[in-house]
Amino acid sequence: MQEWLETYLPNVADSFPVLQQSILETLQMVLAAGLISFFLGVLLGTILTVTRRNGILPNPAVYQVLDKLINLFRSIPFIILLFCLLPLTRLLVGTAIGVRGAIVPLVFGTTPFFARQIEASLWEVDPGLIEAAQAMGNSNFEIILHVYWRESIAGIARGTTITLISLIGLTAMAGAVGAGGLGNYAYIYGQQRNRMDIIYVTVVILVLMVSVIQIIGNTIAKRNTH
Amino acid sequence: MIELTHVSKDFGKGQQEVHAVRDVSLSIDKGEIFGIIGFSGAGKSTLVRCINLLERPTAGTVTVDDKDLTALSARELRQARKKIGMIFQHFNLMPSRTVAGNVAYSMRGSGLNRKETADKVAHLLELVGIGDKANAYPSQLSGGQKQRVAIARALANDPNVLLCDEATSALDPQTTRSILHLLKHLNETLGITIVLITHEMAVVKEICSRVAVMEHGSVVEQGDIFSIFVSPKQTVTQDFIRTTSNLQKIEELIAENAPITQLKPGELIVRLSYTERNTSEALISSASRQFEIDINIIFANIENVQGAPIGGTVAIISGARERITAAIAYLIEKNVGVEVLKDARVA
Numbered sequence: 157m158q159e160w161l162e163t164y165l166p167n168v169a170d171s172f173p174v175l176q177q178s179i180l181e182t183l184q185m186v187l188a189a190g191l192i193s194f195f196l197g198v199l200l201g202t203i204l205t206v207t208r209r210n211g212i213l214p215n216p217a218v219y220q221v222l223d224k225l226i227n228l229f230r231s232i233p234f235i236i237l238l239f240c241l242l243p244l245t246r247l248l249v250g251t252a253i254g255v256r257g258a259i260v261p262l263v264f265g266t267t268p269f270f271a272r273q274i275e276a277s278l279w280e281v282d283p284g285l286i287e288a289a290q291a292m293g294n295s296n297f298e299i300i301l302h303v304y305w306r307e308s309i310a311g312i313a314r315g316t317t318i319t320l321i322s323l324i325g326l327t328a329m330a331g332a333v334g335a336g337g338l339g340n341y342a343y344i345y346g347q348q349r350n351r352m353d354i355i356y357v358t359v360v361i362l363v364l365m366v367s368v369i370q371i372i373g374n375t376i377a378k379r380n381t382h
Numbered sequence: 383m384i385e386l387t388h389v390s391k392d393f394g395k396g397q398q399e400v401h402a403v404r405d406v407s408l409s410i411d412k413g414e415i416f417g418i419i420g421f422s423g424a425g426k427s428t429l430v431r432c433i434n435l436l437e438r439p440t441a442g443t444v445t446v447d448d449k450d451l452t453a454l455s456a457r458e459l460r461q462a463r464k465k466i467g468m469i470f471q472h473f474n475l476m477p478s479r480t481v482a483g484n485v486a487y488s489m490r491g492s493g494l495n496r497k498e499t500a501d502k503v504a505h506l507l508e509l510v511g512i513g514d515k516a517n518a519y520p521s522q523l524s525g526g527q528k529q530r531v532a533i534a535r536a537l538a539n540d541p542n543v544l545l546c547d548e549a550t551s552a553l554d555p556q557t558t559r560s561i562l563h564l565l566k567h568l569n570e571t572l573g574i575t576i577v578l579i580t581h582e583m584a585v586v587k588e589i590c591s592r593v594a595v596m597e598h599g600s601v602v603e604q605g606d607i608f609s610i611f612v613s614p615k616q617t618v619t620q621d622f623i624r625t626t627s628n629l630q631k632i633e634e635l636i637a638e639n640a641p642i643t644q645l646k647p648g649e650l651i652v653r654l655s656y657t658e659r660n661t662s663e664a665l666i667s668s669a670s671r672q673f674e675i676d677i678n679i680i681f682a683n684i685e686n687v688q689g690a691p692i693g694g695t696v697a698i699i700s701g702a703r704e705r706i707t708a709a710i711a712y713l714i715e716k717n718v719g720v721e722v723l724k725d726a727r728v729a
Contacts, residue, residue, distance in 0.1 A: 287474065288474035291545075292464065292538075293463035306478055382477055382519035
């Protein structure tokens with residue numbers, strides 16, 4: 157393995173410990189930011205769905221504020237968001253650099269997108285099912301849990317897949333605050349030193365990550381479509 | 383059983399305000415099958431949703447089983463709804479759950495354990511005639527089977543009332559009939575009160591004991607099926623009844639001057655309709671014999687509504703004018719409705 161690397165990908169072999177570290181950092185960022193964004197996204201997407209005009213808990217004020225806030229955050233380019241959030245990040249996690257420092261802006265960059273994906277999935281649920289559940293005496297909480305969420309598992313899985321993959325893209329920029337990760341590795345060690353093998357290897361690893369996420373997402377979606 | 387008192391439902395405000403239901407009062411008895419018929423947009427779906435408060439009336443009260451639903455708290459209303467089953471035009475089954483899962487879902491919180499729930503689901507599926515489909519998903523079923531699952535689900539909490547919102551409108555005529563038979567059977571065996579919304583008079587005729595006709599949000603006419611069929615007062619009711627019989631075709635044929643309606647001098651076309659419950663006499667042939675006229679039947683349509691024949695015939699009468707006049711007088715005396723549709727009177 158070591159020998160093969162040194163022959164064909166000499167620069168990758170040189171920086172192999174950095175590569176390993178970068179993979180770890182990317183995974184940490186995707187996992188942590190992904191998990192937090194998932195919960196926040198499901199929460200916000202659900203609030204958007206139930207508070208809209210024809211929802212089960214119509215509340216124009218909540219809907220309008222949330223809707224506009226999501227649009228605002230989705231409009232800010234991530235690299236700008238990264239710097240704008242520095243003070244908040246420091247306040248929340250004690251540091252604005254490294255993987256920990258990157259998670260806050262990643263969550264802010266991903267959650268609004270996630271919330272829209274969830275909103276779209278929940279919107280696909282047939283209103284007739286909601287009506288049937290109301291007619292059989294379900295509470296709003298039961299409707300959210302057992303109808304909205306349960307019936308849109310496939311849609312949520314597809315939305316999560318798309319979001320996680322775009323999150324991987326965002327982690328590359330998190331390198332700008334010293335969070336490391338594969339994007340940073342490819343940029344510093346590969347692009348800036350003109351070592352193309354490093355870029356190619358990074359791309360291959362990213363393709364693998366994306367494929368695994370896509371396959372898992374598709375499998376969950378398929379299992380929940382009848 | 384179900385008492386609607388001065389129920390109104392408005393949507394929107396100001397210029398866009400829509401009066402979907404206007405001051406409707408209805409009284410539906412325990413154990414009856416009550417039909418509400420109207421064209422699309424008449425407000426019948428909104429009205430039926432007022433019964434379980436899926437739509438809260440803007441004014442008026444709704445009493446089901448001696449409980450004023452409009453006065454209940456949210457929690458009490460949810461409990462009350464468990465005793466009011468509902469089925470829908472598009473079935474509204476949950477695609478991610480199996481047939482058994484869909485039926486079991488509505489029993490959540492009923493206090494039954496896993497085994498009792500499974501037994502009850504099996505019993506209900508057997509009752510609606512799809513015991514073998516327990517593990518199928520709704521997408522694998524036909525429309526009629528889906529509606530049977532929906533009925534089983536609606537019955538899961540042993541309701542006293544079953545609301546049917548256009549429950550057969552998405553089904554073919556044969557399946558419609560089988561679902562109606564099932565509803566009738568459930569009504570007879572379980573004593574469940576059924577409120578049925580439809581735009582098809584044939585559905586009402588098939589199983590309802592009483593019917594209310596809706597137009598522009600109001601109930602314009604109501605009564606038992608037989609009297610509604612025999613003497614519809616409102617134009618909209620007459621329009622509905624016309625859809626169930628071919629006796630009205632004659633007017634189109636006359637308008638088109640179809641060969642069958644071309645008369646010889648002295649002949650006339652009449653529509654005879656039976657309005658009495660006892661139409662056992664051979665009136666046409668006795669009129670023909672007694673008055674020495676020919677009665678040539680072109681259409682006949684006799685239906686059994688609530689065990690009594692109603693309907694009539696369209697016929698061409700030929701013979702001497704004074705005998706025809708006497709024959710018509712005889713028929714009228716025997717309580718047969720006579721309408722002269724076309725008259726080729728000799729000048």
